[in-house]
Amino acid sequence: VDLAGTESVRLDLSSGTAARRSIDRLAPDLVVHTAGLTNVEACEAAPEQAQRANVGISLNVAEACAAAGVRIVHISTDHLFSGDRPLVDEAAWPDPVNVYGRTKAEAEARVLDAHPAALVVRTNIFGWGPAYRRSFSDVILEALRQREPITLFEDVFYTPILMETLAKAVHDLVAAGAQGILHVSGDERLSKHDFGRRLSQQFGLDPRWIRRGRIVDDRRLVRRPREMGLSNVKARELLGRPLGGMDAQLARLQEQEREGLPAELRSL
């Protein structure tokens, strides 16, 4: 099953030759490369697999696109810094604290080496997900609707952006000829706990199911940055518009549910 207006094709990107064959066969106008091993615990447990998925495949795709003269957007992360400063801009030097961050940081550099006109987008997303991959907002809404307690960190900060807003911004940035590294995140920095509270308010759900947690108290987790907020000033200047505060983005998330997007995604 495909999303309306899209067609899925399975691609082999595991080698440079396979990726070149795939890109040549499809002859796309634009490649937006999102694949990777994104589970932080899984990356730490299997660093070679993380290296292959996050660096190797990204490089294969970037080289194939460069050889075919195809534009590429490489989706990166906000997980690249140790988290000692809020709202870092594009000039900040990555200093990742775990395997996921290190492989994503290396991927950025390798992609830009292979394809200097690439657009590398650092971000952190929320929005409706398919049944096989629940997003952060899906997990929170499910817990609140089922009246189950959920613990959210009050000491982890980020600048989340709705997937649809990100997709539109990326297309507009490509149309404007943007290249290099750009932070394409939401306009508002907040904690994961506050994100949950704002979500509950927007959807009229009881916030008492949300418990306060602190990542510093959770010793089971792989080390993570506590501050992941990105400054999106450069992207806003290029786009000539803000990217979105939480109220507007959460209202749009709710509107998407009324329009049937979660149901469509769950059928995938």
Ligand SMILES: NC(=O)c1ccc[n+]([C@@H]2O[C@H](COP(=O)([O-])OP(=O)(O)OC[C@H]3O[C@@H](n4cnc5c(N)ncnc54)[C@H](OP(=O)(O)O)[C@@H]3O)[C@@H](O)[C@H]2O)c1
């Ligand atoms: N979610 C976020 O908030 C967030 C935040 C910052 C950055 N990002 C970045 O955004 C991108 C997408 O994230 P996501 O949350 O959508 O990730 P996701 O749900 O984990 O999806 C990653 C996709 O990559 C595919 N993949 C993994 N290993 C592969 C391999 N060796 N070869 C081919 N495909 C492979 C996976 O395929 P299977 O399903 O078959 O395993 C999956 O479809 C990633 O680059 C991530 O680093 C995400």
